[in-house]
Amino acid sequence: MAETISIGGVNIAKTAALAPMAGVADRAYRLMCKKYGAAYTVSEMVSAKGICYSDKKTAELCTVTDAERPMAVQLFGSEPDFMAEAVKIVRGFSPDIIDINMGCPVPKVVNTGAGSSLMKDVRLAADITEAAVKAAENIPVTVKIRSGWNGDSVNAVEMARALEASGAAAIAVHGRTRDRFYSGNADISIIKDVKAAVKIPVIGNGDVIDGASCLKMYDETGCNLVMIGRGSYGNPFIFEEIECALSGKPYTPPTxxxxxxxxxxxxxxxxxxxxxxxxxxxxxxxxxxxxxxxxxxxxxxxxxxxxxxxxxxxxxxxxxxxxxxxxxxx
Ligand SMILES: Cc1cc2nc3c(=O)[nH]c(=O)nc-3n(C[C@H](O)[C@H](O)[C@H](O)COP(=O)(O)O)c2cc1C
CATH class of the missing domain: 1.10.1200 (Non-ribosomal Peptide Synthetase Peptidyl Carrier Protein; Chain A)
Structure with missing residues (x-):
């Protein structure tokens, strides 16, 4: 049996989680990854405003089925009031965790002040988190961030401390600044720095593509959980591979x-x-x-x-x- 970690009382196997990926990690994708051992899944990002205006498609994105659990519904937004309102609505879908997206780099999201744009405004990020935590009642709220907005403003440590103080139950860190989108290598040293700075669990994310890179992420950062995005493309087996790597069992790749x-x-x-x-x-x-x-x-x-x-x-x-x-x- 794998070791488990607790995020605000939700137990998760300390193997690897599936990252949220809009347009990719939908219910079918999450179910396939769960089948091969994903320890935790996250919905595609959902607009807090969209939920408040009762967009039908947005509500569909919030649905959680038992086979996907433990599962978070991820929200993005830039206003504490809308975030609180959205969290109250999302509670009705009974997610295990509610996650806030503060890492999305796409202009459509950033231009509304949401996603990784919040890396530039730690005070607002903290206010949004505080509002969400209050509205979530007994459901833990986590936040997914990047290392910073750009190379001159790497502030994941400051951000993580502020979010912890606002009541976040865990922080996921993608080791890239916003201006790098998905290019170059992720810098995992920032994940180690965040881990050293906060008491809540830290989820390490970026460029984990196999058992070896997962072990490296755990060893070099001390993170509590590893999260995998693109490494699972056409490869739900990666979660099985990681379980083998962590338990020292040999892994046989699929034919x-x-x-x-x-x-x-x-x-x-x-x-x-x-x-x-x-x-x-x-x-x-x-x-x-x-x-x-x-x-x-x-x-x-x-x-x-x-x-x-x-x-x-x-x-x-x-x-x-x-x-x-x-x-x-x-
Ligand atoms: C197609 C795509 C969609 C994504 N959508 C989201 C999203 O909805 N919410 C989010 O927090 N991150 C999103 N991400 C970022 C991933 O969760 C992850 O942080 C990033 O891909 C780095 O991890 P990886 O190297 O394991 O892929 C997305 C990434 C990709 C490639």
């Missing part, structure tokens, strides 16, 4: 046949859970099919073909063709 079987299972789940017709849901599923094919002989051409898929029957026959091609050339 291509197994990968294609899991890819088809994932696509079926997307189609089943989507309110859209098969063709439109398939358009959303295309990128996942392509990711599962990464890293094999001839996969570039097949990945291109994934972006033309319109039905489940097509992806099924493409997977069979892919297996045949790879086995002929290996």
């Amino acid at each position: 291509l046949e197994e990968k294609m079987r899991v890819m088809l299972e994932h696509i079926r789940l997307i189609l089943e859970l989507s309110p859209k017709c098969e063709e439109l849901a398939m358009h959303e599923a295309r990128k996942h099919a392509a990711w599962y094919m990464n890293g094999y002989y001839g996969s570039a051409k097949f990945r291109g073909r994934c972006y033309l898929l319109n039905s489940y029957a097509e992806v099924e026959s493409l997977a069979a063709e892919f297996i045949e091609l790879v086995s002929k050339n290996s």
